[in-house]
Amino acid sequence: MFSEEYIKGRGAQLNVPNRFDQHSHEMRDDFLNYCAVEGDEATESRTTIIDTFPKTIVNKVTSPDVGLEYSLNPYQGCEHGCIYCYARNSHEYWGYSAGLDFEQKILVKRNAVELLEEKLKSKSWKATPIVLSGNTDCYQPIEKKFQITRKLLQTFLKYRHPVGMITKNALVQRDIDVLRELAAENLVHVNISVTSLQEETRRILEPRTASIKRRLETIEKLSSVSIPVSVMMAPIIPSINSHEIMPLVKEISERGALGVGYTIVRLNGAIGQIFSDWIRKAMPDRADKVLHQIKNLHGGSLNDSRFGTRMKGEGEFASQVAQQFKIARNLYLKDRERPKLNCKLHEEYKDGQMKLF
Template sequence: MSHTSYQKGRGAQLNVHNKFLKDVHEQRDDFLEYCRLSGEDAVSNKTKITPIFPKTIVNRVASPDVGMEYSLNPYQGCEHGCIYCYARNSHEYWGYSAGKDFEQQILVKKDAPKLLEAHLSKKSWQANTIVLSGNTDCYQPVEKDFELTRACLKVFLKYRQPVGIITKNALVLRDLDVLKELNALGLVGVNLSITSLDEHTRRLLEPRTTTIKKRLQAIEQLSKEGIPVNAMLAPIIPGINSHEVLDLAKAVAACGARSFGYTVVRLNGVIGTIFKDWLYKTMPDRAEKVLSLIAQCHGGQLNDSRFGSRMKGDGAVAQQIQQMAHLAKAKYFKGRQFPRLRTDLHEAYKDGQLKLF
């Protein structure tokens, strides 16, 4: 595979076959400022936005090893284009490819704030942290236009409902005013993802994400405001960023992160095909080595669905990464702790509202 065929500004370099029937959606074009700044071919690199109207917005998370019970995703598909993203597979359920379509066909759930309010208003709802987002980034570029994440945060505040945020975009700072109000009540925690300290690596792995400098600044600013931040050093990809574990932990600790977590990359479903195509085009000299190291972490396979071991892997390579993580926690995070969010305030809010009737 030729490196010269690499398309700048996107992660996936091809559309893989969708095993489901393809739905037809009305679409409109949307251009990023990124295209003008990076010299991309805007004609071939358009992003298309499609409004969708699901009946519910809060999802119960069945997987026992992802660290959340409920998630809310205002958007389906993600323009960040992270080549390793596990959420790519979910795009097939909407009739699209997990490849280029995932980052160029973005579905927008315009009724997300109303649906969230309806959910939190249910008498049967018992407060539990809802995570924005468990699948695709709630602060991806289209959030600048639609502000669905901001609107949802205001609903969480109104109902005194705890919320976690997972993002790799410094756009989270736009909502600092609402986050400060939530944090004053012990209702919010931010998980900010940083995969590498090297900008060249970042641009290849995550082509339309916020720069490393801005992400570190976001951790620092949130932390100065007292908002708890957990840094997600994820995924760790053997042979690409695995040598950075200690440096990454040191950097996020210096910016005030309360804790950090990591995962070892796994290439489930069609992501293996997408990742291998990308790898041979961007790092042809070490592609075989990287694929071999990943397989060594997952029982000889790129695909790993085993609960309990799929996130951290096993074998010598995975153990080495785990040892570096343990060392980093002992060296840079001693005495630090990410707090539990409050759930009692939502029940008190509901009781107060019922008294009005």
């Protein structure tokens, strides 16, 4: 399946030029040949951790397609390496490439907890659900060491503030104790991203994420202790995972999921070049077919930036996907719904403890 140039264990196969840089560089063949002869690596493959101290941590989301008003990302960049990730482009704002840099240079927001507490204590702040991982996964591998996400959840609990989260990592199970306390007062929703039921597909699309088995186990464990959990099948990529809608929704239903959502793949910004390069190395036998089908979903382009259509696509294939999800929900998730997040408690806990008078 893979071409000789494929880099195993990573999503992106190259660093594309940063659109904000005045200059760009490229790997010349003579340099690559020299490295091969000398037995040297042409590029650094290890993950680098970079400490940052932002001034704010809660972000207003202006897109009407996303379904959330505020997000919070404790990390920038993501070692999971999902090849299709829309967040890759945001790494360019930090001076890095949306390609390999995105999964190798991880920025850690060291003061995230302090900034969140400051926000929740503000007299002007009115409780509105804040979603962890609006951009990059809050449970990516380095969370095991830094535990920033766990501390953020404890802060949301302290101030009785509603929080949502989306992750591909089974590490969320570590925090079931905090999540149960939040769920007891309708203060949390958890979304688990499951793109495929096929482990081989997962391995090449999302190389450093939790296995499909572990994600399904996570859905089951969370739901078994009354933590509301839903699933995002995102993105749907034609001829890669588009045939799995019905069996996937059936499987997550049996694990206790309360709902399912989806998006259609769109390759915005630098991701078009990154994905095209990747698929020609990872799936050379079907690369042209997949890229052609993606273009058909977006009016002949790999990307559509228009609100209202960019997340669901257009045309016959997009209609078929929408219809399949409608049928799947009716068959396997009928009469299930997540409890509404509670925004009424926070005002009484703004100083970190309930007001008695």
